[in-house]
Amino acid sequence: MRTNGLFSTRARTIAAAGLAALAQLSLGAGCSRRDPPGTGKKVELLNVSYDPTRELYVDFNAAFARRWQETAGQKVSIKQSHGGSGKQARSVLDGLEADVVTLGLAYDIDVLASRGKLLPEGWQDRLPHNSSPYTSTVLFVVRKGNPKRIRDWDDLVRRGVSVVTANPKTSSGARWNYLAAWGYALRKPGGNEAKARQFVAALFRNVPVLDTGARGSTTTFAERRIGDVLIAWENEALLLMNEVGKDKFDVVIPSVSILAEPPVALVDRYADKHGTRAVAQAYLEYLYSAEGQEIVARHYYRPRTPEAATKVGRNFPSLGLFTVGEVFGGWATAQKKHFDDGGTFDQLYPARR
């Protein structure tokens, strides 16, 4: 299918060139992006990221800028862009010239490779750990004291329990939630496809509101006081607990959950065009360094090196974790089977009711 966007590839290229020209203009003299490292001049990176990493990258960018100044003797300023993961990927696809992308799920970067040819298809093997320097998982947040006695996934399908999660069609975070529930039912003793389908259907019968984004469903649960349990990313749940109220909520750790791996990647086409490959690569690698991992842990993401978590005093609970690769055969397959039109999610809502 050659229908990438509202406009032809050529129109998009022209628009992109226009944007680039504007960027060049606004950069002005003395800080061109093309300067190679070591010249002492300023270089600029654009990191297109998704919503919950806002605070994380504020800290990380400052740390990396210090580091790059010390090692390469060059000033680097990093521009950030945040939004829903899918929307951000579409912006890059339509010509937002990101040097690096740090998104919510691999599928959104796959699209940049397959449709946009902006980076090679095998991008996920270029950095350690599936190109995910940090991970997270999906947990439950309940009202203080856990009045509905929620312990594990099975409690979410009980009659009279009201569950809040976002719409997996519009929220990448909610897609992880959905797959976590599906994977739990599938891997439970005696579990199979049909039972997983039933389980997820029963769970979504308990969902009164489907917000378009994960932050929206957090608001619905925390501010509107709707629902008995919020299915949330661990980093969001811990943030909610620590910033909003330990006296209002409790976190419940299910027996098993999904290992959420938000991936990062260098966007070859744009990094080469801007001459920023070296610094962009160093930027991503720095996420895996001791300091990078500590910053990540401080912002409630699970670092790949457990020592970093201990060092900044974050205790991440241990639970059984499965990956999308293990249970669903990767994101492309999972997306097609569950979330595309006519997929298992759509089948949960039979026509005419």
Add this chain to the structure above:
Amino acid sequence: MGLRMPIGRSRVLPGLGLSLGITWFYLGLIVLIPLGALFLQAASLRAADLWRAVSAPRALAAYRLSFGASIGAGLVNAVFGFLVAWVLARYRFPGRKIADALVDLPFALPTAVAGLALTALYAPDGWFGRFLEPLGVRVAFTPLGVGVALTFIGLPFVVRTVQPVLEGLDPHLEEAAAVLGASRLQTFAKVIFPAILPALLTGFALAVARGLGEYGSIVFISGNLPLRTEIGPLLIVTKLEQYDYAGATALALVMLVASFALLLSMNLLQRRSARRQRASLR
């Protein structure tokens, strides 16, 4: 003879040719070309795919809600917006200036703010919601909530189109009616209402059209449940989220054509009632 006259020579106002050119250029640039791109994009779909995308049960349910709630909210606004316009145009009371300014607020407020505020009010534990809930009335996260949000959004369209007409209405007409022995109700029904009907229809059509396109406030209050509280624009965003640009365009096209048909028919209706009004005055 007016048609035969060479343009730009014997008109009172100069510069018709230039301003007409600018008008077409501007409309083309701002309205026609973007919409044309939409049609071109949809044309890349095979007819069968296009039909499947726009006639799916979820799409049908979304149109039903979008059009139903917009028209419902438009009707509510036609009644109460008229009342507000009447009071603002006819009476002088303390706080009138403030009330007048308040009417415009829904224009200026980012719609997401409106959505959040309304959801907070009408959620089961909100200020209104907690009194409505025991009565069995649920507003937030139901189609009714969509209607409430659209009523908020649409109010200024009715007030601002009706108010100037009311203000311009010659009071002598009413006096004459009264002198001729008309009751108050007759004066209203036979003199005032026909005069403002065209403006009321325009206001109603604008409010409905605005409601059809509304996204920001609705996604907070509707709950977005497939087949029940999904609006058309949300479905379009959903398609985009799957990188299904063509499918999104197909849905957009349906909304576009339907809105255009609606606006056009309202325009014709308004034209007719204006003509009848003029004829009866003669």
